[in-house]
Amino acid sequence: MSVMDSERQVTAAGAAADLRVRRLTKNFAGHVAVNDLSFAVERGSFFSILGPSGCGKTTLLRMIAGFIEPDGGDILIGARSMREVAPNRRPVNMIFQQLALFPMMSVGENVEFGLARRNVPKAERVRRSHEMLERVGLAGAASKRVDELSGGQRQRVAIARSLVLEPTLLLLDEPLGALDLKLREHMKIELKQLQAAFGTTFVYITHDQSEALVLSSHVGVMNRGRFEQVGTPQELYYSPATAFVASFVGANNRVAGRLTQRSGAVATIETSEGWRVHARTSGAIATGSSVEAFIRPEAAHLERDASSLPEEHAKHVGVVESLLFDGANSAVLLREQSSRLPFRVALPQTGRLADLKVGERVHFSFDPSRAICFAAADG
Amino acid sequence: MANTLALPLPRAWTPRLILTLLLAPALLWLVALIVLPHMQLALLSFRERVAPHEYEPSLGQYQTFFAEPLYWQVFVRTAVLSVTATALTLLVAFPIAWVITKVARGRASSLLFAICLIPFWVSETVRALGWLILLRESGVLPALLVKLGLTAMPPELLYHDATILTGLVYTSLLFMVVPLVSSLESLDNSLVEAAYDLGASGLAILRHIVIPHAAPGITAGCIVVFMLCLGNYLTPNLLGGKNSQWFTELIYTQFIVRFNWEQGAAFGFLLLGLSTAIVALGLRMSGQRFVDVMRRS
């Protein structure tokens, strides 16, 4: 992906970019953490950088904040190059992973801290911090101690402490990572609403794909120091650009095999066990080469009776291996009959088929245009 | 003592017996070696010999202390110099603790820390000998000063208050560096980064983030160092010579040289009182508990 391409993708709407990263590179002792990376983030958007741990996302974020010096490339914030700009002179504030609230100060003092450093008079400081606390729903909490707050309130204080300085860009380093599941779900929504209310550009890093999908207007999927794909959550989910994105974003069935035949956009893939599936191809793939096909669990139809499946798609037979009941996200794990390969199918939300039993024989099919195959990575 | 086991431990051996067995050495140690000796010392200090083997309760020993300017002047001098030495030790140790915890990384950091601890594996007597050879008139430093042409005659660098302070700072460094390092180690770097990110200058970070965070370590270090300086005998005595006038020397003189144990005991209690008072003051000022501070140091 060229520099221009990736920038265009993100700023397609033509809005001004608050952050531009150009050919950014960082090595640590022979290991490339960030590799020739370029992208831009549109003003007012919620941009997530999604990737597994060790993919370089934290390094990238800390370079934007200025805590790590890049080896090469440039970072522009609001059209101004950040080379030679000290971290505390950048129009950027950061929400740290553990939030880094100052335990030796009250909530109000935490929010006032940055203003005090700018020599804003006390009265003005108090007024603005109160106003900000009110906007994040913590009116009256100014005199509380930091450790008296709940996890959610602490996060709001951290955001208030940064936003009171009116930064161009707010960087968030997995602030939800340390929270338990229930609170995390709640904070996700709250974070999205806060961003919408303030309109500040957020750059958010996470390894949790559901956080990235729920929160973001755009997501960059990062792997080994590069972006595999930059796009809206819908684009990543429905048209992954690489096998990595397909397997990392959302649940997916992966079927590895050889491309034996193609007709138009649809290819036939045969596994080493002899199971054949159909999927559309991504990019040019020669017949006979190794490929990986991905089929979303919810793309497949499941029936007890083969005749109830749509006629136009190839039909497969499986045996129920386990039932994964999870309310609206319930699924069933099958073994395809001939190859014994595992295959996951989402259960209809109507509750139909809720009475499936382990060991039962079922029929399934999927639309090849909703399945996608990529040339297999070497090795 | 009534006992409830914290754990479902030995049921076959009666827990009460084990508790008694464990309590015995602790009580023996604390009662026989700490509590009773100090009670005896207190008794000594509050009596006066009226005839051989005849004593009367009296405050005479303490009256002597206040009546004799030499005594209380030495007392005040010891306290003031100890406070000064403590402050100097903090000033010298803080930057090194900062470098160890926040500037140097990985191996360099632990190496530097280990190096800082090395001298304290060596006896204070040996270290005092080193300073003697370095500083006395015929010593290394005066010879160096003459060689560099800074002075015509080798100066006598021993027997000044500054010499005593140098020696005290030197012996005390470890007891300041260790608590400082452990309290700075627990300071999350992201707090410093966050403060910096919010626009704080180095000085503001030090004042608003670092010092409040390190306060327990600073207090612990200062308390321990102060006590060590106050109770030191060897360093002031050897480096200060006749001019040292350290309060512990008065105690030694009364006890061992003059055999006036009553007076020596009173001096001992005055020193203990001063030490306790300053420790209590330090704890109160920083709002900490004695037990926590001692565990930390």
Place this chain on the structure above:
Amino acid sequence: MIASLPRPAWLRAATALYVAAFLVFLFAPLLIVAVFAFNNASYPAPPWRGFTLDWFLGSPTSGRAGLFHDTQLLGSLWTSLIVAIWVTLLSVTVGTANSFLMERYRFRGKQLLSILMLIPLVIPGVILGISILSLSSRVAELLDDLLGLDLDFLRPGLPLVVVGQFSYIATIATLMISARLKRFDLTLEEAALNLGASHAAVLRTITLPYLRPALIGSAAISFLMSFENFNTTLMLVGSDAPLTVMMYGRMREGASPVLNAVSLFLMLASALLALSLMRGGPRTSAGRPGPAST
């Protein structure tokens, strides 16, 4: 400024300079002591008059009695060793008992006892010395008056020195061993009991092996602190002076390079002790000297 924040060049230079000066301050006295153990002069002072091993090996007949022929110094070294062994044994044993007592049991007065255990650290060593001296004399007097007993060990001498040093070193050993016992995962003991081990077997095979680094560490520290103790010892010493007191006496008379020689010997011994501890277990509580009183 921390490593991840930009530091201007002058600050880097100042930091490096400070660290260098600090290290010089730290090591100059020790280096000087070591160097002058080899100076061919009868007084440890500049100028350098050539290398000699006289201060180690010299025989008394040559006029330069070296360390290995100085029976007085060697005797005091031996005395220190004996005292230190006793203090170590007592401190580690009592320290271990105290740790189990404080970490595993609840009893009335525990709070008071835990504070009392820390008290020895805040009492100046000189006062520990004189208080034990006055109590032991009082007891000796009483026994003499009432029973006609004359107990030698209650008079200033090595037994009192051992007891005096133990009185505060026991606190240090207790703190070091407790710190490790506190972190012990009790489920290990439960698992062993569950697997059929007796309580004695659990103690022997699980708990004590776990405590081993702390036991070794506290033993080393106790030994070192006893060996180096001066203040308490000075008040309780009788006719057999341990090394520190002997060295102090000689330093007051005027130094001889034999003192440098014995100092160098001590440094090497300490270094050996420290190294073997660090090899045994880096990052255990044994790696550094604990808190010390006087």
